[in-house]
Amino acid sequence: MEYLDAAARPSGSIDNEAKEMRKVIFGSSLGTAFEWYDFFVFGTLAAILGPLFFSKELGETGAFLAGLATYGAGLVLRPFGSLLFGKMGDIAGRKTTFMITMALMGVSTAGVGLLPTYEQAGIIAPILLVILRCLQGLALGGEYGGAATYVAEHAAPGRRGYATGWIQICATVGFFLSLVIVLSCQTALGPEQFKAWGWRIPFLISVGLFGVSMYIRSQLNESPVFMKMKAAGHLTKSPIKDSFGNWENMKVVLLALFGAVAGSGIIWYTGQFYALIFLQKSLKMEFGTAYILVSIALAMATPFFVIFGWLSDVIGRKKIMMFVFLLAAVTYVPIFQGLTHYGNPALERAIATSPVTVASNECSIRAFSGPQTDCEKVKEFLNTASVPHTLVAKSGPGVTTKIGNKVVEGLDVAGLKAAIKSAQYPEKALDSEINKPMVVLLLFILVMYVCMGYGPLAALLVELFPTRIRYSSISMPYHIGTGYFGGFMLYFATLITTSTGDIYAGLYYPIVIAVLSLIVGLFWLPETKDFDVSR
Template sequence: MATAHHAPRPMSREEKKLIFASSLGTVFEWYDFYLYGALAAIIAKKFFSSLDETSAFIFALLAFAAGFIVRPFGALVFGRLGDMVGRKYTFLVTILIMGLSTFIVGCLPTYESVGVAAPVALIALRLLQGLALGGEYGGAATYVAEHSPQGKRGAYTAWIQTTATLGLFLSLVMILVIRSVLGEEAFADWGWRIPFLVSILLLGVSLWIRLSMNESPAFQKMKAEGKTSKAPLTESFGQWKNLRIVILALLGLTAGQAAVWYSGQFYAQIFLTQALKVDLSTANILVALSLLIGTPFFIVFGTLSDRIGRKPIILLGCLLAALTYFPVFGALTRAANPALAEAQAKNRVLVTADSAECSFQFNPTGTAKFTSSCDIAKQVLAGASVSYENAPGAVGAPATIRIGEIVITAYSSQGLPADEAKKKDAEFKKAVTEALKTAGYPNKADPERINKVLVVALLTYLVLLVTMVYGPIAAMLVELFPTRIRYTSMSLPYHIGNGWFGGMLPPMAVAIVAQTGNMYNGLWYPIIIAGATVVIGGLFVKETKDVDIYAGD
């Protein structure tokens, strides 16, 4: 691609208005999508109540991830339309699908009412949302970039990047307000539906905003010259020169960006509530404060990328994440639940078991029966959110749990009558609970001992890493591809990165923790991906900030 040869043009007042309208509409879409993630614990109880607690939560996260898994397919469908028909009308369709799907989630019956039909309907709606979002981001990023003056694309497209965080912030505020008005019991019973139902109002506003926009000047120019692509999918992925850039964009940019993004804005919240046992309202407030502080840095790093380049900022964010996640999450434990950190330091929990009787602690379908002493021991500890270590035991010997100096022998429920198994389960759980209490393990984080300032500071650091990797990414992806196939080409690597590498992060991290017992081991997933992106991006991805997006079409 050629470097810039056009003189920088000023941004007109009308163009600024249209870019603002595009970004504001995207806030509403992300609000819709994030509601599910923020309410995952309640969703697990309402739609997956037939499963054990750990599997229900993981499966709720997988249902959340299902929307991300189909995003690349949405990118292909709507990217093709965007390159052939136009940017504006394509993401009018995406916002309509997104908004209606979210509204219907608020109307769905629960598992108790209709059985398996409830989770099936929920997952179907998540898939529709994912398809719509797969077409949304590429359209918004392309649209804004093609309205931006040369030399300011990083600054202008960074506004789109803020919309994801602002959408999350808006969903958290909505949940906090409704929860405080209704009370915890009413919110958990039926009040959780209100944020989904309210989204129909946001959909109306978003549609009105989108209808007021004009088509992008770059697409209008290309269409007037008769240069629109007749087969954008074939051009994007059937020609090696373009396919190579798509692959490098995925492995050298968006995979690491997604891992850092979901670690800082999703997994951190899950870690607070599940591993550290901070109550949901407090965790939401702390996360919301960190988002409020960190969000302006999307614009800071987007603007900085216009001066020093996109690549060094994105890769530095990935590198810092890979190097600092373990110490930062360790500090988060000490700040949010010091009693838990103290208990872990003084009284380690060790599971000793015959490895042959230990199953993979993941049961999303509810069909697996964990009956061995090893599986029962690990399930009880996972249910109590206790981090533990594993040690090999004698062949055929029952598993034991050592909590400090207390050793508890687990039991096998295989072949036991239901009444006897139930009795043994109650006795075993009582023994483990008492031993954990004696060893100083808290049932939940003490609100009085939470160092809220330090927690917000640590969460803000994680958000700052997000702003580094995410602020410049839209501009860089737009600049990698020519106008005729831009919507299609940039959408696929973005949504494979964010949909697959990023969307699978929460359930994969939780499953890794459930299997290994160490609450920090889930961090290996984003660390490895971010590290690989630093290497691949550093070696093979070229800087794009001086590219003229009107040239070479």
Template sequence: MATSAPAGAAVPQAKQSHAMVIGASSLGTIFEWYDFYLYGLLATVISAQFFSGVNETTGFIFALAAFAAGFAVRPFGALFFGRIGDLVGRKNTFLVTMGIMGLSTFIVGLLPNYASIGVAAPICLVVLRLLQGLALGGEYGGAATYVAEHAPEGKRGLFTSFIQTTATLGLFAALLVVIGVRTYLGEEAFLDWGWRVPFLISIILLGVSMWIRMQLAESPVFKEMKDAGKTSKAPLTEAFGKWPNLKIVIIALIGAVAGQAVVWYTGQFYALFFLEKTLKVDGATTNILIAIALACATPLFIFFGWLSDKIGRKPIIMAGCALAALTYFPLFGALTEAANPALARAQATAPVSVIAHGDDCSFQFDPVGKNKFDAQSCDVAKSYLAKASVSYTNVEAPAGTIASIKIGDTVIPGVDTKALTGDAKKAAITAFQDNTKAALTAVGYPAKADPEQINKPLVVLILFILATYVTMVYGPIAALLVELFPTRIRYTSMSLPYHIGNGWFGGFLPTTAFAMVAATGDIYYGLWYPVVVAIITLVAGILFLPETRNRALTD
């Protein structure tokens, strides 16, 4: 690992200015994140365009799964490009990753949809997401390492915090483009073909990004090491085949990055999906509210990076995990009341329950994508409520009971799926759904959030608090990871825990959380995922994670 700084030790300085290093590295990384997160912002639209051959709930989860596919391969990109970065240099490696990312994003905007080419459409989409994930796996470690290796002692937290803003700024840029295109074209045209525009204009960003990155020189720390003939001949073996370094990789993952990842994705992406999909706030309003909160919170990345140079990386990251674990449930409850007060009132005054025998209820997610959930009465009831994003509790009934839905004091008799077939069964299910919808409407369950009733300042405040936790855990993490590992294997060593944490723990969070909600009927149940992971990181970090702020980067 990197050693404590000896007296007089300093990072070798390049001739290019610090502003040039930070600006060029950050701008290029912002454009990569813009490319990557466009998909997340448009998950609902992409679900309709590429997964229209399945039921709506399953289609949305599939769209999130395709979103997560890009995260699944990020560790493999980290291994592949991290090795290249430690062998041949930082600069050229992230030029290659940028080219792969930009071209993959551009092609998404050209893909025919499901209606045009059938199942080939989602397959092609997933392939492009995999390429994006591989590219991003090699990008972040290179940019963070490059900036840190230019930073003077005592300012690495501040310098690398600019790289930490790039993920949020990339998301913010994508939000602005989506909002602008959506507003200019109108909702109908945007949903039909306008969603392609933000992907297509990425080719311009690719050109600008490549030009900016080509102006940079190689990292001075890496160049000095290479000139001295001290570069690693086998970065993967040194990083993960030797226990002293592998132990630090594991501690970094469990004791820092896993918690950082779930806090990041809960505070930005899950909050966005929760507003739009669960609370039924229209997409344009959701994007605007998220954008305002992110704009307000983004300077805090710099603040917490700077503060980590003063008091350390570890206490800030641990505090962010602790606050998230303690407050997520009340904050998302408050978000429901602020964004869709009619839904909050209905849940409080007329709670919904499904009365059924547990063995008659299927898990409300179909990996094949063709299950209509109409074989058993319990499935009919739960699939309708899941589609309507209505929270419910389960009430156990004797075996053989035909499932029913209780809404406040009203009981909606279920469908005897065993006794009916064909058109009679279809008609009975339709009647049951109509009766349930009428009963929900009668007690105040809204079909969508009323824009006039949304407490927008309060929603922005809650989103700002969630984003503040993000800045606490994310602002110092790059400096921490860079300082944990020696120069000769730094790119490889830091990239893997970062991308396993953010790619797997974080990237799969929306999919996992919504599947948990679909399985239980509780719209808040998915929050247990980030809460539990944040607590694990808090405990592991306190016990095992070292403080790194006074370490030198030269070996």
């Protein structure tokens, strides 16, 4: 399909090509959005799934971290999926490959909804959960590169940012869809029934989404750029070797990873998933309230994926992405402090008037086990109660907790509760005190950062690599950057926050990654908007 010299072609031909392009964008985007829904519904329910699938001996914080680690298991497999399906996509074709990835995703997601819990099956429950989560990651590893490549190879020069901007919407649409469905189920069933069995419904709904997606994608044609290269006999027989065994191409892969994808991935997870976790875990906002506020912000900001994709066709991909990396590094802490100020002002007042310190030399970081020492048990109590605190050294054994002007020695739960209540630390964010418009505004800004980082990304990646190894070359840096750097942000930021007691300390993880991408991208990443994708 040729898009050049449009003025010289009959208007009917142009109309047909425009219709075909809309069909390509719609089919690819809708299918990808449903796959992201399947992947993200697990993360949306992480706070509920942790206690259901892991031993109570881990404690609330340990079970939540275990749930996040299981979410991370899917992220680990994404690059391996990119190798497997990237090779298939460069040899067998774009369309065939992402039809297979969709089938694998649909089956594994529905499987999660049928699993027994830890209470019902013991250790077999988390084992099966991790296996299905890994299959999800494997499937998603082959999805994005195929969809982005497929759309970009159909798009006209000067329109690739706009066209692939629709693909960039998909992850957020999938996340938004997971929020809406989870919230609807929870509201309809009530908190108790939802935790007992209703959590299965969002996973089982994927069966219907899978059927719709498969039908729509079956109507699409193969990429014209791929077909042209295949007809000319120029396809590679070893795309993995040509992508990663060739140092010239491998340098571009590394630049894409560290100069673009890592920063964009970290911004995506911070602005959407971590913001949701922060509202619920740190600010003690009600489940439904947090979901509604985040959903409103997502709905308001999502069209800007396409807008920033279009803008990157005009001014370039690199300028927009480097600017948002700088914005994120400078403003993340103030924005999340603002969420506390407007989302739970009582907590902010208590932190200011009655700071909490835990003095001990017996606190260790335990990522996958419950608290052992009195110090660790005190910190577990404070983390569960969402009471920020500072850990300081103490000469001698034991633990001493100071809450405002009250001192509590040892593991005195009753004393801790009384001191926290006296210091007026809130048990939850009061709905009457939440400044909802301002919270939505701050969340909107965070999602706008996501749009700025992600809107131009697919076009940039497609333009960096030649057609014969494009699927493989795109998929690996994308899934390492978004999966490892971005996805594990939830786990590491939460671990840092619960270990230090500082609810903002976890933000230094995304800030460091954003600065890394800013430096690498600014000095070494090329501008790609005028590159020829048919090469």
